Amino acid sequence: MEKMKFDIDRCIKLGLLKRIPPSKEKAEGSMKNAENWLREAKNNLQNLTFRSCILTSYLAMFHAARAILFIDGFREKSHFAVARYLEDKYATTGLLEKEWIDILDFYRETRHEDQYSISFLLQKKNRKKHSNLQGDL
Numbered sequence: 001m002e003k004m005k006f007d008i009d010r011c012i013k014l015g016l017l018k019r020i021p022p023s024k025e026k027a028e029g030s031m032k033n034a035e036n037w038l039r040e041a042k043n044n045l046q047n048l049t050f051r052s053c054i055l056t057s058y059l060a061m062f063h064a065a066r067a068i069l070f071i072d073g074f075r076e077k078s079h080f081a082v083a084r085y086l087e088d089k090y091a092t093t094g095l096l097e098k099e100w101i102d103i104l105d106f107y108r109e110t111r112h113e114d115q116y117s118i119s120f121l122l123q124k125k126n127r128k129k130h131s132n133l134q135g136d137l
Contacts, residue, residue: 006080006088008088008089015077016077016084017069017075017081018074018076020074020075022071022072022073023073024071026067027071030070031063031064034061034062034064037057037060037063038060040056041056051114054114055115058110058111062082062104065083065086065104068090069085079108079112080108082104083104083105086100
């Protein structure tokens with residue numbers, strides 16, 4: 001079975017992305033949120049609260065990515081659509097390395113599993129996949 005492609009147009013058609021007037025103010029607000037979540041992620045990592053670190057790290061990435069959407073005149077209705085937007089508009093054009101989309105997706109999926117699964121267990125092998133990020137926190 002062929003994998004369904006989720007580009008910007010498909011996300012709009014499915015209601016996962018909405019066009020809005022571009023907003024520098026909303027983008028700046030989202031970046032402030034990203035900075036706050038990043039500070040909290042650093043504290044969580046220092047305190048070895050790894051599950052909280054996953055959540056706060058993801059939220060920092062999400063809000064930074066969301067700022068780009070606000071600048072471009074879009075609003076997400078799905079966390080999944082944020083990564084698809086960046087992938088379609090920025091990664092395919094070479095303005096953003098695909099690795100960053102993969103990292104955002106990895107943290108989104110891990111955060112989702114942790115929040116909604118009753119059997120989530122953070123394992124060392126999961127943390128190692130993107131361990132190069134620890135130096136960035």
